[in-house]
Amino acid sequence: MLKVIEDVVLVVPNPKRRMTGFSTGSSPIERLIERLREILRSSRRAVVFTGAGISTESGIPDYRSPGGIWSRFRPIDFDEFMRSEKARREYWRRKFDTHETIMQAKPNPGHLAIAELVRLGRVAAVITQNVDGLHQASGIPRDQVIELHGNTTYAHCLSCGKEYDLEPIRKTFLKDERLPQCAACGGFVKTATISFGQAMPQGEMRRATAEARACDLFLAIGSSLKVYPAAGLPALAKQAGAGLVIINREQTDLDHLADLVVNGEIGPTLEATLNW
Numbered sequence: 001m002l003k004v005i006e007d008v009v010l011v012v013p014n015p016k017r018r019m020t021g022f023s024t025g026s027s028p029i030e031r032l033i034e035r036l037r038e039i040l041r042s043s044r045r046a047v048v049f050t051g052a053g054i055s056t057e058s059g060i061p062d063y064r065s066p067g068g069i070w071s072r073f074r075p076i077d078f079d080e081f082m083r084s085e086k087a088r089r090e091y092w093r094r095k096f097d098t099h100e101t102i103m104q105a106k107p108n109p110g111h112l113a114i115a116e117l118v119r120l121g122r123v124a125a126v127i128t129q130n131v132d133g134l135h136q137a138s139g140i141p142r143d144q145v146i147e148l149h150g151n152t153t154y155a156h157c158l159s160c161g162k163e164y165d166l167e168p169i170r171k172t173f174l175k176d177e178r179l180p181q182c183a184a185c186g187g188f189v190k191t192a193t194i195s196f197g198q199a200m201p202q203g204e205m206r207r208a209t210a211e212a213r214a215c216d217l218f219l220a221i222g223s224s225l226k227v228y229p230a231a232g233l234p235a236l237a238k239q240a241g242a243g244l245v246i247i248n249r250e251q252t253d254l255d256h257l258a259d260l261v262v263n264g265e266i267g268p269t270l271e272a273t274l275n276w
């Protein structure tokens with residue numbers, strides 16, 4: 001099914017058939033890929049923005065989606081974590097329930113294609129809502145990844161910022177549920193994520209905003225573009241004159257702003273696009 005709305009080409013995938021690759025011939029998806037290739041070729045400074053959709057292709061569930069952990073449990077917000085030892089224990093219990101899945105996940109072809117674009121100097125920065133560290137694992141230098149929601153693959157002290165590996169914390173916690181405490185200052189230790197009720201990281205928000213304003217192409221990948229303030233970035237880039245490409249399994253709230261929308265799997269789409 002192919003709908004053409006002015007400048008926007010939208011492929012509506014058949015939900016009964018998972019798209020795992022592309023056949024030869026001039027199918028609609030191939031025309032979209034060719035268009036995406038042209039847009040990428042003419043860009044001098046692109047920025048990539050990623051959401052949960054890219055990591056589900058690595059087997060990490062979208063915790064916010066229906067059936068995800070946050071729809072089954074009321075999230076532990078930041079104030080509760082700071083106030084209550086019981087809440088901190090519950091926080092770590094939940095963390096270690098999902099820990100294995102995240103630590104075993106590997107970057108998928110979507111992550112690797114983005115890493116290749118960064119290596120080629122075509123993408124200046126990757127802004128992500130994901131906390132799994134898979135962009136860094138794909139080879140992108142840490143300083144080119146802007147993590148709006150932090151990172152769950154390590155912990156840090158909430159008072160002094162000292163970073164901690166999770167493995168020793170996990171071993172101790174699973175033995176007697178002892179809560180981690182900062183060795184340097186005695187502060188509370190938590191995964192380096194931004195919890196509900198916790199302020200967005202100012203430095204990261206500033207950098208993300210600056211990148212959105214400076215880019216000539218904004219690629220929004222695997223995000224429903226619903227969560228603010230991050231979802232405001234594509235609109236900001238657009239206002240500053242950049243092109244906007246959205247790659248997502250489902251439609252998003254900002255499709256009407258995009259120059260190109262591809263509804264499909266991220267890995268195969270980007271892999272085919274980079275096959276210049």
Ligand SMILES: [Zn+2]
Nearest residue numbers: 157160182185
């Ligand atoms: Zn500390």
